[in-house]
Amino acid sequence: MQTPEALIRFDSLRERLIQGGVARRHVKRTLTELHDHYDDALDDGLAQGLSREAAAEAAWQRLGAEDEIVGNVLARPELQSLPARYPRAVFGAGPMVLWFFATLLSGFLIVGVLKGLQFVGVLPPPRTGIEPLWLQNLMTAVVYFYMRILPVIISATMVIAAARHGLAFRWALAGGISVAALSAFSTFSLIFPTVVGESGELSLGFGLSAEELPGALALITAYVMLILAAAWLGHLRRTRRTV
Amino acid sequence: MPSRKTNPEFMTGVPELLILRLLTEREMYGYEIVQAIEAATGEAIKVGEGVVYPILHALEEQGCLSSRKKPVNGRTRVYYAATATGKKRLGLLMGEWQRITEAVGAVVKGTKHANA
Numbered sequence: 001m002q003t004p005e006a007l008i009r010f011d012s013l014r015e016r017l018i019q020g021g022v023a024r025r026h027v028k029r030t031l032t033e034l035h036d037h038y039d040d041a042l043d044d045g046l047a048q049g050l051s052r053e054a055a056a057e058a059a060w061q062r063l064g065a066e067d068e069i070v071g072n073v074l075a076r077p078e079l080q081s082l083p084a085r086y087p088r089a090v091f092g093a094g095p096m097v098l099w100f101f102a103t104l105l106s107g108f109l110i111v112g113v114l115k116g117l118q119f120v121g122v123l124p125p126p127r128t129g130i131e132p133l134w135l136q137n138l139m140t141a142v143v144y145f146y147m148r149i150l151p152v153i154i155s156a157t158m159v160i161a162a163a164r165h166g167l168a169f170r171w172a173l174a175g176g177i178s179v180a181a182l183s184a185f186s187t188f189s190l191i192f193p194t195v196v197g198e199s200g201e202l203s204l205g206f207g208l209s210a211e212e213l214p215g216a217l218a219l220i221t222a223y224v225m226l227i228l229a230a231a232w233l234g235h236l237r238r239t240r241r242t243v
Numbered sequence: 244m245p246s247r248k249t250n251p252e253f254m255t256g257v258p259e260l261l262i263l264r265l266l267t268e269r270e271m272y273g274y275e276i277v278q279a280i281e282a283a284t285g286e287a288i289k290v291g292e293g294v295v296y297p298i299l300h301a302l303e304e305q306g307c308l309s310s311r312k313k314p315v316n317g318r319t320r321v322y323y324a325a326t327a328t329g330k331k332r333l334g335l336l337m338g339e340w341q342r343i344t345e346a347v348g349a350v351v352k353g354t355k356h357a358n359a
Contacts, residue, residue: 026300029296029300030296030297030300033273033296034293034296036273036274036319036320037273037274037277037292037296041274062291062292063292063293064291064292064293064294065291068291068293068294069291069293069294069296069297072293072294072298073296073297075297076297076300076301076304078300078301078304079297079300079301079304
Protein backbone atom coordinates (compact mmCIF):
# COMPACT_ATOMS: atom_id res chain seq x y z
CA MET A 1 0.00 0.00 0.00
CA GLN A 2 1.64 3.23 -1.10
CA THR A 3 1.52 6.55 0.68
CA PRO A 4 0.21 9.58 -1.26
CA GLU A 5 3.77 10.91 -1.23
CA ALA A 6 5.06 7.74 -2.88
CA LEU A 7 2.35 7.97 -5.53
CA ILE A 8 3.41 11.55 -6.31
CA ARG A 9 7.04 10.43 -6.53
CA PHE A 10 6.18 7.56 -8.87
CA ASP A 11 4.11 9.93 -10.99
CA SER A 12 7.04 12.32 -11.24
CA LEU A 13 9.30 9.42 -12.23
CA ARG A 14 6.81 8.32 -14.91
CA GLU A 15 6.67 11.81 -16.39
CA ARG A 16 10.43 12.14 -16.53
CA LEU A 17 10.78 8.78 -18.24
CA ILE A 18 8.09 9.59 -20.83
CA GLN A 19 9.60 12.99 -21.49
CA GLY A 20 13.02 11.37 -21.77
CA GLY A 21 11.76 9.34 -24.74
CA VAL A 22 11.51 5.96 -23.00
CA ALA A 23 9.16 3.53 -24.75
CA ARG A 24 5.72 3.35 -23.11
CA ARG A 25 5.97 -0.38 -22.44
CA HIS A 26 9.28 0.11 -20.65
CA VAL A 27 7.93 3.01 -18.61
CA LYS A 28 4.97 0.88 -17.56
CA ARG A 29 7.13 -2.11 -16.81
CA THR A 30 9.75 -0.14 -14.87
CA LEU A 31 7.06 1.56 -12.80
CA THR A 32 5.25 -1.73 -12.09
CA GLU A 33 8.40 -3.44 -10.91
CA LEU A 34 9.49 -0.42 -8.88
CA HIS A 35 6.03 -0.38 -7.24
CA ASP A 36 6.42 -4.05 -6.32
CA HIS A 37 9.94 -3.46 -5.06
CA TYR A 38 8.75 -0.55 -2.96
CA ASP A 39 5.93 -2.69 -1.49
CA ASP A 40 8.42 -5.45 -0.59
CA ALA A 41 10.77 -2.93 1.04
CA LEU A 42 7.82 -1.38 2.91
CA ASP A 43 6.77 -4.80 4.22
CA ASP A 44 10.36 -5.42 5.36
CA GLY A 45 10.41 -2.12 7.23
CA LEU A 46 7.10 -2.85 8.94
CA ALA A 47 8.30 -6.35 9.84
CA GLN A 48 11.34 -4.72 11.50
CA GLY A 49 8.99 -2.70 13.72
CA LEU A 50 9.21 0.66 11.93
CA SER A 51 6.18 2.94 11.86
CA ARG A 52 4.36 3.13 8.50
CA GLU A 53 5.82 6.60 7.78
CA ALA A 54 9.37 5.52 8.66
CA ALA A 55 9.01 2.28 6.70
CA ALA A 56 7.68 4.20 3.68
CA GLU A 57 10.59 6.64 3.76
CA ALA A 58 13.11 3.82 4.21
CA ALA A 59 11.55 1.93 1.29
CA TRP A 60 11.79 4.98 -0.89
CA GLN A 61 15.41 5.57 0.09
CA ARG A 62 16.25 2.00 -0.80
CA LEU A 63 14.95 2.52 -4.33
CA GLY A 64 17.54 5.25 -4.79
CA ALA A 65 17.48 8.84 -5.94
CA GLU A 66 15.01 9.68 -8.69
CA ASP A 67 17.82 11.25 -10.73
CA GLU A 68 19.83 8.05 -10.46
CA ILE A 69 16.94 5.84 -11.65
CA VAL A 70 16.02 8.21 -14.49
CA GLY A 71 19.67 8.57 -15.51
CA ASN A 72 20.11 4.80 -15.64
CA VAL A 73 16.99 4.26 -17.74
CA LEU A 74 17.85 7.07 -20.15
CA ALA A 75 21.39 5.76 -20.54
CA ARG A 76 20.02 2.56 -22.09
CA PRO A 77 19.20 3.11 -25.79
CA GLU A 78 17.42 -0.28 -25.89
CA LEU A 79 14.70 1.19 -23.67
CA GLN A 80 14.09 4.26 -25.82
CA SER A 81 11.05 4.49 -28.06
CA LEU A 82 11.39 4.38 -31.84
CA PRO A 83 10.68 8.13 -32.17
CA ALA A 84 13.36 8.86 -29.56
CA ARG A 85 15.89 6.71 -31.39
CA TYR A 86 15.08 7.93 -34.90
CA PRO A 87 13.33 11.28 -34.41
CA ARG A 88 14.11 12.71 -37.84
CA ALA A 89 12.79 9.68 -39.69
CA VAL A 90 9.71 9.26 -37.51
CA PHE A 91 8.68 12.88 -37.22
CA GLY A 92 10.12 14.24 -40.46
CA ALA A 93 9.14 11.53 -42.93
CA GLY A 94 6.58 9.72 -40.76
CA PRO A 95 3.52 11.89 -41.55
CA MET A 96 4.03 11.47 -45.30
CA VAL A 97 4.52 7.70 -45.07
CA LEU A 98 1.58 7.33 -42.69
CA TRP A 99 -0.71 9.35 -44.94
CA PHE A 100 0.32 7.40 -48.02
CA PHE A 101 -0.21 3.99 -46.46
CA ALA A 102 -3.43 4.99 -44.65
CA THR A 103 -4.86 6.22 -47.95
CA LEU A 104 -3.69 3.15 -49.84
CA LEU A 105 -5.09 0.83 -47.20
CA SER A 106 -8.42 2.61 -47.06
CA GLY A 107 -8.60 2.52 -50.88
CA PHE A 108 -8.36 -1.26 -50.78
CA LEU A 109 -10.87 -1.32 -47.93
CA ILE A 110 -13.41 0.77 -49.86
CA VAL A 111 -13.06 -1.39 -52.97
CA GLY A 112 -13.40 -4.49 -50.79
CA VAL A 113 -16.58 -3.19 -49.13
CA LEU A 114 -18.10 -2.22 -52.50
CA LYS A 115 -17.30 -5.63 -53.98
CA GLY A 116 -18.75 -7.25 -50.86
CA LEU A 117 -21.97 -5.21 -51.14
CA GLN A 118 -22.22 -6.15 -54.81
CA PHE A 119 -21.61 -9.79 -53.97
CA VAL A 120 -24.40 -9.94 -51.36
CA GLY A 121 -26.76 -8.08 -53.66
CA VAL A 122 -27.10 -4.81 -51.72
CA LEU A 123 -25.57 -3.01 -54.72
CA PRO A 124 -26.09 -3.85 -58.39
CA PRO A 125 -23.21 -5.70 -60.10
CA PRO A 126 -20.67 -3.48 -61.95
CA ARG A 127 -22.02 -1.68 -65.02
CA THR A 128 -25.57 -2.98 -64.52
CA GLY A 129 -26.89 -0.05 -62.54
CA ILE A 130 -26.12 3.34 -61.06
CA GLU A 131 -24.80 3.67 -57.51
CA PRO A 132 -27.43 5.09 -55.13
CA LEU A 133 -27.01 8.71 -54.08
CA TRP A 134 -26.19 7.83 -50.48
CA LEU A 135 -23.24 5.74 -51.67
CA GLN A 136 -22.03 8.48 -54.00
CA ASN A 137 -22.16 10.99 -51.13
CA LEU A 138 -20.46 8.58 -48.75
CA MET A 139 -17.63 7.86 -51.18
CA THR A 140 -17.11 11.54 -51.89
CA ALA A 141 -16.98 12.21 -48.13
CA VAL A 142 -14.47 9.39 -47.60
CA VAL A 143 -12.18 10.61 -50.39
CA TYR A 144 -12.46 14.18 -49.06
CA PHE A 145 -11.55 12.93 -45.58
CA TYR A 146 -8.45 11.11 -46.80
CA MET A 147 -7.29 13.93 -49.06
CA ARG A 148 -8.07 16.96 -46.93
CA ILE A 149 -8.66 16.04 -43.30
CA LEU A 150 -6.50 13.00 -42.54
CA PRO A 151 -3.20 14.80 -43.38
CA VAL A 152 -3.99 17.46 -40.79
CA ILE A 153 -4.99 14.87 -38.19
CA ILE A 154 -1.74 12.95 -38.76
CA SER A 155 0.38 16.11 -38.71
CA ALA A 156 -1.30 17.48 -35.59
CA THR A 157 -0.95 14.14 -33.77
CA MET A 158 2.75 13.91 -34.66
CA VAL A 159 3.39 17.49 -33.59
CA ILE A 160 1.56 16.96 -30.29
CA ALA A 161 3.53 13.74 -29.67
CA ALA A 162 6.83 15.45 -30.46
CA ALA A 163 6.02 18.37 -28.18
CA ARG A 164 4.78 16.05 -25.43
CA HIS A 165 7.98 13.99 -25.48
CA GLY A 166 10.30 16.90 -26.16
CA LEU A 167 11.53 15.22 -29.36
CA ALA A 168 12.61 16.64 -32.71
CA PHE A 169 9.93 19.31 -32.63
CA ARG A 170 11.29 21.15 -35.67
CA TRP A 171 11.25 17.95 -37.69
CA ALA A 172 7.70 17.18 -36.63
CA LEU A 173 6.68 20.67 -37.68
CA ALA A 174 8.50 20.33 -41.01
CA GLY A 175 7.00 16.87 -41.63
CA GLY A 176 3.52 18.10 -40.74
CA ILE A 177 3.71 21.19 -42.91
CA SER A 178 5.05 19.13 -45.85
CA VAL A 179 2.05 16.81 -45.67
CA ALA A 180 -0.32 19.74 -45.30
CA ALA A 181 1.24 21.40 -48.34
CA LEU A 182 1.02 18.22 -50.38
CA SER A 183 -2.60 17.86 -49.38
CA ALA A 184 -3.45 21.48 -50.22
CA PHE A 185 -1.78 21.27 -53.63
CA SER A 186 -3.32 17.94 -54.56
CA THR A 187 -6.48 17.58 -56.58
CA PHE A 188 -9.02 14.83 -56.71
CA SER A 189 -12.25 14.12 -58.51
CA LEU A 190 -14.73 11.34 -58.21
CA ILE A 191 -17.08 10.83 -61.13
CA PHE A 192 -19.95 8.41 -60.86
CA PRO A 193 -21.58 6.89 -63.94
CA THR A 194 -24.84 8.53 -64.93
CA VAL A 195 -25.76 5.93 -67.52
CA VAL A 196 -25.97 2.18 -67.05
CA GLY A 197 -22.90 0.53 -68.57
CA GLU A 198 -20.55 3.46 -67.94
CA SER A 199 -17.56 3.19 -65.59
CA GLY A 200 -16.90 5.54 -62.68
CA GLU A 201 -13.65 7.42 -62.30
CA LEU A 202 -11.46 8.49 -59.40
CA SER A 203 -8.56 10.74 -60.31
CA LEU A 204 -5.88 12.10 -58.00
CA GLY A 205 -3.30 14.66 -59.02
CA PHE A 206 -0.81 17.22 -57.81
CA GLY A 207 -0.45 20.80 -58.98
CA LEU A 208 -2.92 23.58 -59.48
CA SER A 209 -3.95 26.10 -62.08
CA ALA A 210 -3.42 29.82 -61.40
CA GLU A 211 -7.11 30.21 -60.51
CA GLU A 212 -6.92 27.45 -57.90
CA LEU A 213 -3.78 28.83 -56.25
CA PRO A 214 -5.42 31.34 -53.86
CA GLY A 215 -7.76 28.62 -52.57
CA ALA A 216 -4.85 26.23 -52.01
CA LEU A 217 -2.83 28.92 -50.23
CA ALA A 218 -5.80 29.66 -47.97
CA LEU A 219 -6.10 25.93 -47.27
CA ILE A 220 -2.43 25.53 -46.42
CA THR A 221 -2.58 28.58 -44.15
CA ALA A 222 -5.52 27.01 -42.32
CA TYR A 223 -3.62 23.72 -42.05
CA VAL A 224 -0.50 25.40 -40.67
CA MET A 225 -2.59 27.32 -38.14
CA LEU A 226 -4.18 24.06 -36.98
CA ILE A 227 -0.79 22.34 -36.73
CA LEU A 228 0.65 25.26 -34.76
CA ALA A 229 -2.38 25.16 -32.44
CA ALA A 230 -1.71 21.44 -31.93
CA ALA A 231 1.94 22.20 -31.21
CA TRP A 232 0.92 24.77 -28.64
CA LEU A 233 -1.45 22.27 -27.00
CA GLY A 234 1.30 19.64 -26.89
CA HIS A 235 3.73 22.11 -25.37
CA LEU A 236 1.12 23.24 -22.84
CA ARG A 237 0.42 19.64 -21.84
CA ARG A 238 4.12 18.97 -21.37
CA THR A 239 4.58 22.12 -19.28
CA ARG A 240 1.57 21.32 -17.09
CA ARG A 241 2.76 17.76 -16.51
CA THR A 242 6.25 18.97 -15.63
CA VAL A 243 4.89 21.52 -13.15
CA MET B 244 16.01 11.57 -1.21
CA PRO B 245 19.53 10.38 -0.33
CA SER B 246 21.25 7.98 -2.67
CA ARG B 247 22.35 4.52 -1.56
CA LYS B 248 25.02 4.50 -4.23
CA THR B 249 28.48 3.61 -2.89
CA ASN B 250 31.89 4.02 -4.56
CA PRO B 251 30.21 5.00 -7.85
CA GLU B 252 33.48 5.43 -9.76
CA PHE B 253 34.08 1.69 -9.53
CA MET B 254 30.53 0.73 -10.26
CA THR B 255 30.32 1.10 -14.04
CA GLY B 256 29.36 -2.28 -15.44
CA VAL B 257 29.62 -4.02 -12.08
CA PRO B 258 25.87 -4.40 -11.39
CA GLU B 259 25.45 -5.93 -14.85
CA LEU B 260 28.22 -8.43 -14.14
CA LEU B 261 26.79 -9.34 -10.73
CA ILE B 262 23.25 -9.68 -12.04
CA LEU B 263 24.29 -11.94 -14.90
CA ARG B 264 26.41 -14.03 -12.54
CA LEU B 265 23.55 -14.49 -10.06
CA LEU B 266 21.00 -15.25 -12.76
CA THR B 267 23.10 -18.00 -14.30
CA GLU B 268 22.61 -19.93 -11.05
CA ARG B 269 18.83 -19.58 -10.74
CA GLU B 270 15.96 -17.34 -11.75
CA MET B 271 15.18 -14.42 -9.45
CA TYR B 272 12.99 -11.33 -9.30
CA GLY B 273 14.29 -7.78 -8.82
CA TYR B 274 13.99 -7.52 -5.05
CA GLU B 275 15.56 -10.93 -4.64
CA ILE B 276 18.48 -9.95 -6.89
CA VAL B 277 19.22 -6.87 -4.80
CA GLN B 278 19.11 -8.92 -1.59
CA ALA B 279 21.38 -11.53 -3.17
CA ILE B 280 23.92 -8.90 -4.28
CA GLU B 281 24.05 -7.39 -0.79
CA ALA B 282 24.33 -10.80 0.84
CA ALA B 283 27.01 -12.02 -1.59
CA THR B 284 29.12 -8.88 -1.30
CA GLY B 285 28.70 -8.46 2.46
CA GLU B 286 26.94 -5.13 1.70
CA ALA B 287 30.22 -3.79 0.28
CA ILE B 288 28.34 -3.04 -2.90
CA LYS B 289 25.11 -1.16 -2.54
CA VAL B 290 23.30 0.34 -5.46
CA GLY B 291 20.12 2.36 -5.50
CA GLU B 292 17.85 -0.62 -5.73
CA GLY B 293 15.72 0.95 -8.47
CA VAL B 294 18.75 0.93 -10.75
CA VAL B 295 18.53 -2.84 -11.10
CA TYR B 296 15.40 -2.63 -13.29
CA PRO B 297 16.80 -0.64 -16.22
CA ILE B 298 19.73 -3.07 -16.24
CA LEU B 299 17.39 -6.08 -16.25
CA HIS B 300 15.20 -4.63 -18.98
CA ALA B 301 18.15 -3.64 -21.17
CA LEU B 302 19.75 -7.07 -20.75
CA GLU B 303 16.46 -8.67 -21.72
CA GLU B 304 16.21 -6.44 -24.81
CA GLN B 305 19.73 -7.60 -25.75
CA GLY B 306 18.61 -11.21 -25.41
CA CYS B 307 20.85 -11.85 -22.40
CA LEU B 308 17.92 -12.53 -20.07
CA SER B 309 14.50 -14.06 -20.34
CA SER B 310 11.62 -13.23 -18.03
CA ARG B 311 8.37 -14.78 -16.93
CA LYS B 312 5.61 -13.63 -14.64
CA LYS B 313 4.74 -15.77 -11.66
CA PRO B 314 2.07 -15.07 -9.03
CA VAL B 315 3.51 -15.30 -5.50
CA ASN B 316 1.47 -14.49 -2.37
CA GLY B 317 -1.01 -12.39 -4.30
CA ARG B 318 1.69 -10.42 -6.14
CA THR B 319 2.89 -10.98 -9.66
CA ARG B 320 6.65 -11.34 -9.67
CA VAL B 321 8.73 -11.01 -12.80
CA TYR B 322 11.41 -13.67 -12.67
CA TYR B 323 14.55 -13.31 -14.75
CA ALA B 324 17.00 -15.99 -15.91
CA ALA B 325 20.18 -15.82 -17.98
CA THR B 326 19.96 -17.09 -21.54
CA ALA B 327 22.76 -18.68 -23.57
CA THR B 328 23.57 -15.19 -24.93
CA GLY B 329 23.64 -13.89 -21.36
CA LYS B 330 26.08 -16.59 -20.32
CA LYS B 331 28.36 -15.69 -23.22
CA ARG B 332 28.17 -12.04 -22.23
CA LEU B 333 28.97 -12.95 -18.65
CA GLY B 334 32.09 -14.74 -19.86
CA LEU B 335 33.19 -11.61 -21.71
CA LEU B 336 32.45 -9.34 -18.76
CA MET B 337 34.29 -11.61 -16.34
CA GLY B 338 37.31 -11.68 -18.64
CA GLU B 339 37.25 -7.90 -18.84
CA TRP B 340 36.84 -7.57 -15.08
CA GLN B 341 39.74 -9.94 -14.47
CA ARG B 342 41.93 -7.93 -16.83
CA ILE B 343 41.06 -4.65 -15.09
CA THR B 344 41.48 -5.97 -11.53
CA GLU B 345 44.85 -7.50 -12.42
CA ALA B 346 45.99 -4.27 -14.03
CA VAL B 347 44.80 -2.15 -11.09
CA GLY B 348 46.26 -4.68 -8.65
CA ALA B 349 49.64 -4.48 -10.35
CA VAL B 350 49.62 -0.68 -10.11
CA VAL B 351 48.51 -0.73 -6.45
CA LYS B 352 51.18 -3.27 -5.53
CA GLY B 353 53.76 -1.23 -7.38
CA THR B 354 52.73 1.93 -5.53
CA LYS B 355 52.90 0.14 -2.17
CA HIS B 356 56.34 -1.17 -3.04
CA ALA B 357 57.54 2.29 -4.02
CA ASN B 358 56.18 3.81 -0.79
CA ALA B 359 57.75 1.11 1.43
